[in-house]
Amino acid sequence: MWQALTEELADTGLTIVAVALESRGLDAALPYIEAANPTYPCLVDRQHVVAELFGMVNVPTAVWINEEGRIVRPPEPAGTNDAFRKMDPATGRLAAEDRQALRDERQRYLDGVRDWARRGDESPWALDEAVVRSRLARPRGEHELARVHFRLGEHLWELGHGDRAQAHFAQAVRLHPESWAYRRQALDLEQQGKSMGREYWEAVTALGDRHYYPPIIAPES
Amino acid sequence: MVTLLINGHTSVTPAGAPGPGPWVPVSQMAALTGWDLKPEGACLGERCVPIPPGRSDEFEREGWFNMAALAAHLGQPLAEDAETETWCIGEAPADRATALNSAIAPDFRLPDYRGTEYTLSQFRGRKVFLVSWASW
CATH class of the missing domain: 3.40.30 (Glutaredoxin)
Incomplete structure (x- = not known):
């Protein structure tokens, strides 16, 4: 595309x-x-x-x-x-x-x-x-803390500490639940393919009336 | 053996720290963290942060500097993995908010799939459609 x-x-x-x-x-x-x-x-x-x-x-x-x-x-x-x-x-x-x-x-x-x-x-x-x-999203304390947990998790995953990595990814997701990037990357690193599996769809369903992809701000046509 | 992730550095600190946590030898501080200890305080590039009077022992001891004390003082986010003795220190929300206030896109540097390094700022003078994707 x-x-x-x-x-x-x-x-x-x-x-x-x-x-x-x-x-x-x-x-x-x-x-x-x-x-x-x-x-x-x-x-x-x-x-x-x-x-x-x-x-x-x-x-x-x-x-x-x-x-x-x-x-x-x-x-x-x-x-x-x-x-x-x-x-x-x-x-x-x-x-x-x-x-x-x-x-x-x-x-x-x-x-x-x-x-x-x-x-x-x-x-x-x-x-x-x-x-x-x-x-533009204002940086919030918990999101900044999510960043360092994600960064730490990514580093530990690269070194082969998969379980320790997942513990920090879980912190990142807890601190920034709106980030599907953290959530799905963590599932993917746990096991390839898992990012589109049951846990993912359950989380999408749990959004209820809230958006997964928020509508864009389009000019009036 | 403590590993510290800070300012793009991944540093393993030497043995012999005066306490637990991410202490670095002052003599290697700039190379390991990007921060340097000068007479005016702890400095990152042009920016210097005075060490709070009367609390120097929390920051500096026996030729070592405590990066966790500096992070706490600056309100920088800090994450620790006790099992692997790994620490990660980020940027204070206030510093990042200032950067976003102008609506000027923050610069970054990343490799492409052939290993060629790109920066966002190299496209100044052109319109840039910056789009994320992933395999997951």
Whole structure:
């Protein structure tokens, strides 16, 4: 998807930068990167540094940054929404109307990226600085503490202390329960594939009326 | 043997500390932690934090410096794994809030899948669509 958009918008001065939040590192990310055959930068972030710097709590999440280095759209789901929650976890099947809802959301979002790529700050998709500032997540003490537990867990996992790592991942999830990145990375490091297993779907169901992918702030059409 | 994760450093501290926790020899403090002890206090780059008067014993003893005391003093988050004697010290929320107040994207440095290092700031002058993904 991002390679096609890179080619389409090549003459607009837009660079797509993809960051894999991947504590397993290149081993886990490379098959996907090779399949995408990208000409845009594909970075590998074992410690979820970018997620923590920008306040990304899930994937795919995007931040738009203008030519001066100013954020013009804060972190938001990059072309997806909660329609995926209707999926049957066992079969991965989704009803036609929900598949359509996901396609529509992706189309709307990518059209927004196209508009901004061509018109820059003139695009209604580019938000004012005050709006961006008000929507950037303020660092909170418990989230900062979650970061150091996640970092410690990732370090211990790399050294082969899987059980100690999970103890600190559990602290990170407890301190920052909104972070699906922490939660799912921890499940994945416990056992590959577990990040989409029973525990994951139970946690999604437990959200109830709350969003998994919050709706984006789109211009009025 | 204590391991300390701080400011991007992963440091194993030498034996002989005057107490439990992440003590580092003052002579190796800059190399191990990024912080340096100067006459004006503990310094990270341009920023210096005076050691609180009358409490120097908590911070510095017998040529060693206690990074946990500094973290507590600055309100930096700290996590400890007692079993493996590993400590991790982060940034104070107030410091990060200041960085976010401007809406200027914070810079970072990461390798790509071929090992080439990138920074966000190298794309200044272009629009950047920064997007996360994962295999999990």
